[in-house]
């Protein structure tokens with residue numbers, strides 16, 4: 001019940017406009033989901049690891065500080081933004097147990113050396129005003145607008161989701177996975193933890209797990225078309241690039257535009273056209289059951 | 299020529315300007331369309347519209363006679379339900395290009411997305427590139443010409459029309475087959491290509507319906523039908539109903555189909571009592587004069603609301619399931635009682651429009667008889683998602699009822715066992731639905747309320763979607779709701795009882811902090827004004843009645859509505875049977891019944907000490923069974939059973 005978008009700038013020079021581009025694209029398809037909006041932005045790398053939490057009160061901030069200290073992470077920088085707390089830490093250990101531990105302290109939205117997920121209740125314009133989305137530079141990212149149907153309108157129910165436990169992997173997804181519980185139990189049996197009952201989180205963990213085992217993103221996406229049942233169009237992003245997969249039923253929309261300097265994918269062409277006002281674009285619709293990836297060429 | 303620049307105004311304003319120019323007969327050029335939705339929807343004048351760029355969803359949708367030229371791409375549903383005219387798309391089209399096309403020509407120079415030509419009925423869809431998954435899905439007529447490859451499962455469940463593929467036929471859909479084509483057909487297509495300047499030297503493969511699924515194999519025996527009161531009685535294991543069912547299935551070897559409502563006992567309004575002193579009924583004069591019952595429905599977004607003399611509507615019932623005479627009688631009765639009639643599936647009858655003072659026009663998945671002209675004649679528009687008797691399934695109309703006249707109105711082949719699709723081509727989720735609702739509003743100038751009819755499935759979630767997608771009101775139907783034809787298993791076992799559905803809907807709305815602007819019209823087994831008062835007190839904005847109105851108008855509850863031989867001329871298209879139905883007489887009978895409902899609502903409201911039905915509240919109710927208490931959260935108080943019985947004798 002949503003609209004999704006992704007963009008990747010092929011050349012570093014165009015990095016300037018990442019936040020602006022995604023904010024505009026999501027504004028263009030806000031009609032698909034007025035309740036909440038979110039972005040997964042791959043910014044120019046931070047020195048250590050960046051964590052973004054949703055915090056309700058100062059007690060949560062205290063819990064986060066304590067948990068970080070307990071797990072050997074030193075805070076380099078810390079700031080409150082909207083309903084979130086952003087911390088940059090120095091941390092050398094394993095990510096997954098660290099991430100699970102942090103999640104017990106507060107609602108963790110993302111972890112990454114490049115990835116920053118910013119999501120909240122409200123429209124793209126609202127988020128831009130609070131978080132300055134339009135000023136964020138970077139190489140690639142995803143966007144999501146959501147119409148809440150089954151869960152509440154709360155920041156934590158907004159998208160994108162990160163692949164819980166894996167740094168720098170995020171997902172936006174339009175559709176519904178019907179073998180959700182089967183897939184989830186398989187992953188849980190192998191020790192993965194899930195924070196929500198949301199099928200987007202499942203896809204992200206599923207993909208990230210494959211990649212952690214050395215499977216390239218491209219192959220992971222190809223396998224996802226066979227392994228996942230239901231209707232879906234989703235975009236995955238990693239530190240190095242983005243990719244999409246689309247179900248065989250082709251029930252969910254997706255259009256893409258590509259030229260020498262960028263690739264942009266969205267639920268509707270109206271979002272793509274926001275990048276090039278007044279210009280007719282040569283776009284394509286991915287075929288049912290297909291996938292594709294792009295990586296940064298720095 | 300008029301130029302409209304969409305970088306300087308919203309589409310709504312642009313469409314207003316476009317319609318005004320078209321009315322004057324001026325051609326139009328649209329600048330900076332930037333893939334915005336709904337460009338040119340509802341245009342009914344034969345002008346040329348040039349879109350300088352890409353258009354979004356439903357470009358030229360619901361139009362009649364205009365010529366559209368889109369320079370670049372279009373989104374989903376180009377030419378939706380178009381009656382005549384043409385659309386030429388220079389680039390690609392998204393999913394469901396030419397959906398529900400009823401005439402005219404849609405030409406896409408590039409590729410099209412999935413389900414091109416879904417439920418189309420007439421006209422031509424030309425795809426110069428390739429098609430995708432399920433091209434021609436459930437098409438009823440017309441032709442699709444694909445110069446490139448067909449995509450997988452081309453012609454899936456088509457029941458009429460033809461698909462011509464110039465490239466590779468990637469795979470055939472179910473019930474589709476390849477046949478030879480005549481030289482005349484070939485020449486005709488090539489001439490068509492020439493008029494649009496499309497070169498093509500290849501050869502075509504023709505695909506049509508294979509005819510294996512158009513009719514059920516074996517008909518059900520019509521043996522000793524059990525009337526509904528007998529059918530629904532008793533709970534012994536091997537009763538007459540069970541035996542009859544086994545006999546029938548042993549003959550046909552499949553699920554059965556019948557009409558009418560569920561017979562399974564579930565907690566219902568009879569399990570709730572009104573905390574009223576029955577002796578106060580009828581104490582003081584005519585309650586219908588003393589109690590305010592009039593209301594409006596549908597003003598949430600500034601449309602002209604429906605006006606009702608009491609919180610009661612006629613439930614949507616299709617012309618098809620019901621005879622024309624019955625639809626006209628319902629329309630007359632609704633007018634006489636100052637309420638609203640609903641077309642149901644299968645289009646608007648001119649006679650029905652004339653007799654009904656107010657008429658809701660229903661749009662279903664098959665888009666059978668759905669068109670811009672009748673939209674403009676309607677007082678409200680309704681998107682049917684499902685109904686209580688068969689949530690999640692499409693309508694069924696058995697061959698006997700698919701007569702020549704009916705097939706013509708619906709735009710389908712005559713004499714097939716018609717199964718409407720279970721879902722709308724363009725509503726795969728709440729996100730698509732919002733764009734659909736907007737299309738209807740755009741096409742009719744935001745003047746008409748738009749409602750949604752839904753059967754009780756996941757009510758708590760669905761009602762939130764309805765609220766957020768901006769419907770003006772909801773028609774909610776519980777498990778007990780009737781039907782013209784459905785599989786018996788689904789009828790009896792799928793769905794949520796009316797009481798629970800209503801409670802879930804109200805809870806769902808409360809959970810999202812609604813502002814009370816979207817009333818819920820409740821239906822499904824509402825027999826009289828007493829049930830109506832209970833529903834209103836629980837929180838329904840109004841109620842609707844189907845079966846009760848039919849019985850008032852002569853229905854004998856034999857449950858054979860699907861067969862088409864209705865002995866009283868209600869559920870039939872057979873002229874001989876229909877001749878038995880005395881329209882004026884039955885209209886009066888339905889009207890008298892509706893007046894009895896009015897009196898009951900007024901009398902009980904007055905006896906409770908109120909002067910307006912809107913003062914009714916949950917405080918006026920108790921639950922008579924633990925189940926009803928659990929469902930509604932009302933206090934459990936079986937002592938009120940006596941009061942309830944007394945009340946029924948007072949108001950019956």
Ligand SMILES: Cc1cc2nc3c(=O)[nH]c(=O)nc-3n(C[C@H](O)[C@H](O)[C@H](O)COP(=O)(O)O)c2cc1C
Nearest residue numbers: 613614615616642643779780781782822823844845
């Ligand atoms: C003969 C018949 C035809 C129907 N056709 C439609 C229809 O076209 N569209 C629709 O929304 N509901 C249809 N329904 C369902 C009714 O609108 C309504 O939901 C149901 O009958 C309400 O329950 P009640 O009959 O117990 O009052 C039909 C019902 C009957 C009995």
